[in-house]
Amino acid sequence: MPMPESSVQIRKAEMRDAPAIKTCICGLTAETCDEPADPDLVLAGVKAVLKDAHKGFYLLAESKNPPGLAGLLRVSFAWDDRRNRNFWWLAGAWVDPAWRGRKVFSSLFRHLADLARFHKDVAGIRLQLGGHRRDLAPLLAALGLQKTPDELWEIPF
Secondary structure, X not given: OOOOOOOOEEEEOOHHHHHHHHHHHHHHHHHHOOOOOOHHHHHHHHHHHHHOOOOXXXXXXXXXXXXXXXXXXXXXXXXXXXXXXXXXXXXXXXXXXXXXXXXXXXXXXXXXXXXXXXXXXXXXXXXXXXXXXXXXXXXXXXXXXXXXXOOOEEEEO
């Protein structure tokens, strides 16, 4: 029997979240890469993002029951001179295996899109699917992203 959908709270990550984010990224790396991530290097990279808003930010999906991190998104920026605004790049996403299929990614993405629309200097959200994640195309389309001729997915504003 599938687990029911559960609500999660979405918020921007803070420095106190760095160890949990590191654990998620190391888990994601173990799932998708041939070699493991160096936890110390990952933690330093996470802290670098959390210290410098120009590098990007993390959105976290937290659950109260059971307590913990259900998922996260990492966002970075790419300046578009034709639009004189940034695109927010969805640079990474992770959902805890126990939370998969419970709309955690959709909740995170919708929150991200709401934030992006609020900021007038954002031209849209973009991401690129790796070959191992082409199965996400229907979900991205359902969230309003469109495939570009360059094999990117985007929501332009």
